[in-house]
């Protein structure tokens with residue numbers, strides 16, 4: 065699925081990162097192997113000016129640029145990436161990012177009313193096991209860790225990394241979901257419980273049938289569609305999307 069140009073850029077970027085920091089490199093390689101193109105991967109692609117990686121991820125909807133950035137200085141992933149490209153004079157990427165924003169605003173203005181009911185209105189769901197809130201509505205917390213060292217007589221921030229877990233914003237309990245899972249789960253074709261791609265694992269049509277004494281046959285009393293892998297019920301929007309009745 066990944067074309068040759070993107071593949072080549074990923075290899076080059078991997079080398080750049082290996083030189084920059086082995087721990088970042090390990091993180092990066094892990095994500096790319098899992099086909100995860102999240103904020104971190106794109107941050108480095110913008111930093112080292114690899115346009116094909118950025119284009120590929122955005123055009124294939126592997127990342128939602130409107131999502132909040134893990135870097136609290138920025139309101140969303142888009143602003144973070146644009147800023148990174150600017151700081152590193154990655155001209156092609158700046159042009160590309162600006163052009164998609166332009167297209168977006170041109171497209172969304174006249175169609176605003178119509179497009180409300182389309183996929184753009186899909187609210188993914190992930191239920192906090194503790195308080196039952198949908199974290200996409202209630203919010204979730206991503207935490208960062210900073211390493212600060214005393215160098216000479218100054219406290220210098222050496223590195224910053226995002227902790228690999230998130231918490232429910234309502235009850236603050238740890239969720240069974242990592243920050244990179246957020247991108248996966250926010251896509252309509254993924255199971256909100258086990259994150260499987262439903263178009264790959266399949267959907268089960270589950271009927272509960274009760275024996276009817278009068279007709280001497282079974283009547284369907286409840287029907288629902290579940291993820292083949294974990295058997296959790298798919299949501300209404302997904303039912304609509306897959307045209308299931």
Ligand SMILES: [Zn+2]
Nearest residue numbers: 192195232235
């Ligand atoms: Zn909760």
Ligand SMILES: [Zn+2]
Nearest residue numbers: 255258291294
């Ligand atoms: Zn599932």
